[in-house]
Amino acid sequence: MKGIITALITPFNEDGTINEEGLREVVRYNLDVMKVNGLYVGGSTSESFLMDEESKRQLFKIVKDEIDVDTKLIAQIGALNIEEAVRLGKEAKELGYDALSAITPYYYKFSFQEIKAYYKRLTDDTDHPMIIYSNPAFTGAQFSVEDYGELLALPNVIGVKYTDTDLAKLGNLKESHPEKVFFSGADEMLLPFAISGADGAIGSTYNLLGEDARTIYEAVQKSDLETARRVQSHMNKVIDFLLEGGVYSSIKYVFKQKGIDAGYMKFPFRELTDEEKKNADNILEIIEK
Numbered sequence: 001m002k003g004i005i006t007a008l009i010t011p012f013n014e015d016g017t018i019n020e021e022g023l024r025e026v027v028r029y030n031l032d033v034m035k036v037n038g039l040y041v042g043g044s045t046s047e048s049f050l051m052d053e054e055s056k057r058q059l060f061k062i063v064k065d066e067i068d069v070d071t072k073l074i075a076q077i078g079a080l081n082i083e084e085a086v087r088l089g090k091e092a093k094e095l096g097y098d099a100l101s102a103i104t105p106y107y108y109k110f111s112f113q114e115i116k117a118y119y120k121r122l123t124d125d126t127d128h129p130m131i132i133y134s135n136p137a138f139t140g141a142q143f144s145v146e147d148y149g150e151l152l153a154l155p156n157v158i159g160v161k162y163t164d165t166d167l168a169k170l171g172n173l174k175e176s177h178p179e180k181v182f183f184s185g186a187d188e189m190l191l192p193f194a195i196s197g198a199d200g201a202i203g204s205t206y207n208l209l210g211e212d213a214r215t216i217y218e219a220v221q222k223s224d225l226e227t228a229r230r231v232q233s234h235m236n237k238v239i240d241f242l243l244e245g246g247v248y249s250s251i252k253y254v255f256k257q258k259g260i261d262a263g264y265m266k267f268p269f270r271e272l273t274d275e276e277k278k279n280a281d282n283i284l285e286i287i288e289k
């Protein structure tokens with residue numbers, strides 16, 4: 001499991017239910033236009049931490065049903081409630097998802113041993129490949145190389161979605177665990193991540209910039225750093241604009257500009273203001289440059 005994996009957005013209706021038609025269009029765009037190597041479903045970008053269990057189940061089903069090309073599917077089933085996470089993990093496995101992923105349990109300041117016990121139970125009960133979703137900035141859970149080593153030693157754990165900026169640690173991890181996969185979680189830093197040994201990247205902006213991301217990743221594999229630097233610089237200009245109004249709502253707005261109904265945000269996330277929409281109008285132009 002390598003390469004560029006889009007963290008899929010979830011189009012919602014105004015009442016907070018999933019906009020199925022819009023979701024299918026967004027999946028198609030990722031498969032047919034961005035041609036990414038995989039989809040990461042139910043992560044931060046999917047706004048899944050705002051969704052109830054039934055909606056997450058529906059999300060996994062619709063995305064899987066829309067897949068008709070060879071692409072990797074990862075279901076982010078992490079939830080504070082372990083029983084819910086296990087139920088969703090078993091169902092995603094049944095649906096044919098290639099791997100599961102789970103955010104480190106958050107809000108309460110869990111010890112490392114408690115976090116390890118969480119993944120041990122989740123991976124034992126689901127018995128399916130698991131990618132640890134590590135996002136220290138959002139969860140407060142920070143791991144040493146040794147801590148990561150203990151998590152990676154758990155049966156079924158195949159790798160880490162490394163949403164951290166410590167590239168020295170990433171390089172150290174890849175060197176100590178060459179058989180595991182490590183994915184970049186910061187799209188702005190895809191180039192340095194790829195150089196530091198990341199096996200690929202999982203990110204929100206790949207919904208719109210997946211082609212650029214593939215160019216960067218493939219250029220690094222061929223040591224063509226000139227191309228990689230040029231394209232990363234272009235990508236980051238677009239990402240700066242996307243971040244202005246909020247990356248998820250900006251992505252949905254740009255999709256709408258392309259004629260794809262990417263729906264609403266999930267409450268309490270707000271929609272773009274008129275001012276932010278005006279700024280976002282530049283994005284389409286820059287993307288297509």
Ligand SMILES: CC(=O)N[C@@H]([C@@H](O)[C@H](O)[C@H](O)CO)[C@@H](O)CC(=O)C(=O)O
Nearest residue numbers: 007043044045185186187188202203204
């Ligand atoms: C917090 C967040 O959304 N981070 C994004 C990045 O792709 C991020 O949006 C991007 O680097 C722009 O800052 C991903 O790491 C999140 C992700 O992959 C997910 O949806 O789970």
